[in-house]
Amino acid sequence: MQKLSHISTVGKVASIVMAIILCGCELIRMKNEQAEANNTRKAVARVHNSFLYQDELIGIIPAGTLREDSVARVTAYVNSWIRKQLVINEAMKNIDINEAEVERKVLDYRYSLIGYEYQNYYIKKNLDDSVSEREIQEYYKEGLDNFILKQNIIQGTFIKVPKEAPRTKQIRELMYSKKEKDVAELRSYCLSFSAAYHLSDSSWIEFDKLVVNSPLAEIPNKIQFLRSYNFYETTDDEFLYFLKIDAYKIFDNVSPLEFVKEDIKNIIINKRKVELARKLEEDVYENAAKSKDFEVFDK
Helix, strand or coil: CHHHHHHHHHHHHHHHHHHHHHHHHHHHHHHHHHHHHHHHCCEEEEECCEEEEHHHHCCCCCCCCCHHHHHHHHHHHHHHHHHHHHHHHHHHHHCCCCHHHHHHHHHHHHHHHHHHHHHHHHHHHHCCCCCCHHHHHHHHHHCHHHCECCCCEEEEEEEEEECCCCCHHHHHHHHHCCCHHHHHHHHHHHHHHCCEEECCCCCCEEHHHHCCCCHHHHCCCHHHHHHHCCEEEEECCCEEEEEEEEEEECCCCECCHHHHHHHHHHHHHHHHHHHHHHHHHHHHHHHHHHCCCCCCCCC
């Protein structure tokens, strides 16, 4: 019996050794195949024992890119790869790296990228980006507290012209005229002679942005100024400045709907995108559950 047991043990050991040999042979074969594959690939850069191959550059250059731009893009990528590999090698020499944790993070990042790409594709395919006036008005009315002005805004006209510009005495008259020919003449004058201008329309504009690079920007009390003037004219060494204020809103008050209309439209569309992303995740999960494409095992 002891002899049989000994023979059995020897047989098991022999089997294990044979399995190790076979695995080793398979590993050697795989490494040889990989080495042969690498030998047929054209390397474009090396850092220590790491190589960047030509086939890994596929997709870096968009179709239709000019040759000069293609060369610059590839050169930048190769230089970036070299720098990153050098940092990685330096890190490996100086700190202990948890390879398993790094691999998990790489996988998470890969899944995030793939998921993000598909999510964008799904949203682009299914998104309704038309927003009605009614939706905008309802959103505005329901959230007035979210649309408090953080700056002073006006509706009006602002013109900056060099002092040597012709017919500057007519500018005020043209600014106040409602006649179609005068409005057209003022626009033509601004196009020909002004250094900066904004003509009156229904749009609201931030007062500080409108009068930037002018003496009006230095007014100490802009709220008092807006309340006191509907027309103002001033000058500096080089330019004349004309400002006509048709309407104004002071900061810390509720913004006019027209001023935040585009913001509201973007908010509504972004909410739809978030809802589509949530729906995609739920649909994929529910369909997989019905098809029994996944399961959780007992620990």
